[in-house]
Amino acid sequence: MVEVNSRVSAAWSNWRSLTGVLCDRKIPEHLKSKIYRAVVRPVAMYGAECWPATKEVETRLSVMETKMLRWTAGVTRMDRIRNDAIRQKFGVAPIADKMREARLRWYGHVLRGKEDSVRKVGLELDVFGKRPRGRPKQRWSDTLHTT
Incomplete structure (x- = not known):
């Protein structure tokens, strides 16, 4: 979770440096969307293929993205506009879906790699011994x- 928090704070600082452009009402939404997808989102998603896929991580990233898009659109919660409508307005897919895509892309790279590569060996590693009591870790x- 430490990595996720540092990525979120880096994305916020990146977004803050672009607020002059992203929050300008004269700039069309499709350009704001392109800037967000090209500059801000990659900073937040860097290394996401290796993060645990927990609800906590997905919620943290989704909240960050929704707040940024709402600020960019000039919309508050008091306006009662749904998050999906704002995402659709900007043409931005949910960040949880992008995390899944990144994870599957990374898995494809690992599978296509050499049999003796560290990534492939680590993916197929079986740890011997007894597990602790309780639900198995994901x-x-x-x-x-x-x-």
């Missing part, structure tokens, strides 16, 4: 099959 490979 593994990275388990997140691929649930999405």
Whole structure:
């Protein structure tokens, strides 16, 4: 979660440096959307393919993205406009979907790699011994099959 928090704060600082452009009412929404998708979102998503796919991570990123898009659109919660409508207005897919795409893209790279590469060995690694009591921890490979 530390990595996610640092990525979110980096994305916010990046967004703040662009507020002059993103919050300007004279600039069309399709340009604001392109700037957001090209400059801000990659900063937030850097390394997302390796993060755990927990609800906490997805919620944290989704809240960040929604706040940024609302500020960019000049809309508050008091205006009672749904988040999906704002996303559709800007043509931006939910960030959780982008995380899933990044995870699957990374998995494809690992599968196409050499058999003796560290990534592939680590992916297929089986740890011996007894597990502790309670529900088993979710593994990275388990997140691929649930999405």
